Amino acid sequence: MAQRAVAIAPRWPGAAAAALVLVLTIGTLAAVGWRAEWQRGLSPADWAAIRFTVTQALVSAGLSVLLAIPVARALARRQFRGRAALITLMGAPFLLPVVVAVIGLLAVFGRAGVVNSALVWLGLPAISIFGFHGVVLAHVFFNLPLAIRLILQGWLVIPAERFRLAASLNAPVGRLLEWPMLRAVVPGVFLVIFLICLTSFAVALTLGGGPRATTVELAIYQALRFDFDLGRAALLACVQFGLCVLAAAVVWRLSLVDTMGAGLDRTVQRWDLRWPMLDYLMIALVAAFLFTPLAMVVWRGVPGLALLPAEVWAAAGRSVIVAAASALLCTCMALALALRGGRMVAITGVLPLAASGLVVGTGAFLLVYPFINPARLALPVTVLVNATLALPFALRAIGQTVEGIDRDFGRLGASLGLSRWGWVRIVVLPRIRRPLGFGAGLAAALSMGDLGVIALFAGEAQQTLPLAMYRLMGAYRMEAAAGAALMLLALSLAAFWICDRGGRGNADL
């Protein structure tokens, strides 16, 4: 109602955080744009990379959504034991390091994997997981659960009364209720996944490659690491940025759907249910598709743990430090921005969503290499970039709570004469512990599993666990890689769990 006569929270940390985000997004972009050799134009190979990037993202997003619709419908209308656990687990791929999932997928669909063994036993030709379909498979593996959760949410916001009304009118539920909901929800989900698939470097790095399966980001990486062709890397980074901005602009217009998925634990009573077995079959197939690779990571990883070379342990130590630092920085930035509030901050908070780690990394590389060997900055830059890329998620976790605290208690705080820091320390921090812990956990897990910027910068001596694991895979030491994958999986989940628990511990509000 009334405008605030006083601003309670300190303002400069928010400005500092916004400045850092701007430097890392717009600043690196400027570096990239400045170094790009525009007159050179795009080679046929570059065009092939652009085509491949867009095609695989379209197919991945399309398949994810198409498969998700029947599964979401089955979950929306069936009640069974373990349903809640299944839906919760479908949130897990967000925390799952890409390289770990790739190891799991290789164990199932790879050359010596479960599927190929079965095919050979049946006398059928083996399939290959590398190339276009491998990239699509991995993207569907990652994004199908997200699509299911988002579409399930769409199903569950249809009021129960509507189903009752439709039943009493004997009206077709599908055409009357479900089709309009899908038409509203599905385009947004498709675009979000399309955007994710445009920027997923690690999948293309591990499963793509070669002239026919190179994404733009992979081409940037190769131009920078193998050819040291900075002009071309910068040019490709501009292309990648253009792709991301186009997609992000469309997503933004459609307003992002909430990915955290509250209130998915109910089913709506329905009167039009036939074919229960078909629903359960869909659910079982999806569960098998999602959880077999994870089970294989554990199964193959345990014996691999004994084979880990010493440098992998050192890499794991580095990963833990990077994850902790990036989670700390990310939460501080999110808190500073949330306390400051306002439009400018809302924009800086979503800017990283349109940024690709590789573009930011290329820009950072161009900025630092004239002055210092980039490898020496590998870990600090990784911390900065990871914290920035995780910022939108952390900000979304705490933003509304901070606004609510301001609305409910701002006057009380002001009339008590709390100082700016006193307000943060006595009122805000204790009240946002839960979402802050959740946001920190998210940032820590994302950073722990990140294989992007680090691949651009690090040499042997700076490698993190995902990079060490990727190098083991490249050297065909698959048992050791499986061991590293298990360790990485455990570390990511532990990082999330510790932060999230820390936020919950005796927080009675």
Added chain:
Amino acid sequence: MLICEALVIEQDDFRLTADLAFGAGKITALIGPSGAGKSTLLAALAGFLAPASGRVMWQDMDLTAVPPGARPISAIFQDNNLFPHLTIAQNVGLGLRPTWHLTADERACVERALSSVGLAGLGGRKPAALSGGQQSRAALARVLLADRPVVLLDEPFAALGPGLKDEMLDLVQSTLGVAGRTVLMVTHDPDDARRIADQASLVAAGTVSAPVATQAFFEAPSPALSAYLG
């Protein structure tokens, strides 16, 4: 005296003028229809709302530009008077000093304030473990402890049942009234004013009328007051 000097408060197309003084050490009831601007006036006095023109004075001190926490004014709002994550003692202690850690002396002061509002021994609880009436008492204890001469009550007891509300009003009189605080109390129930207010003032039709002794206020109501009382 708390003085509104040619005070004009504007919010969108709402406009309230006040040019009057509230006697020091008196309990004044602000009566008027909802939406007339009673809470808005309190917000301006407390410093949450910058007036469009005019001044707010306490004795001969100009408060207009003073931030809320530095005014000689305490407030109890309709809700959210206690931080739910702090204990009652910590909440009350905030009236003394904005920090969590109090000295032994200060803790003893908190305990005395709690017992003066009938909450002895409950300082260790969180607000959620108290009834609505007890929460109001805790807020009152904080105001007592804050020791600022002016207290603004923005219908803090509106959510309580009638018996409990009367009990709280009596407690306001026996604590704040006896301590000589200048109390401004928003209400739309004439009985609240009759119960404890020394004087009453009508907020209606965009103006705040000068306070009149409560008995006279109701015995010879102005036309606007008659319209409101029905």
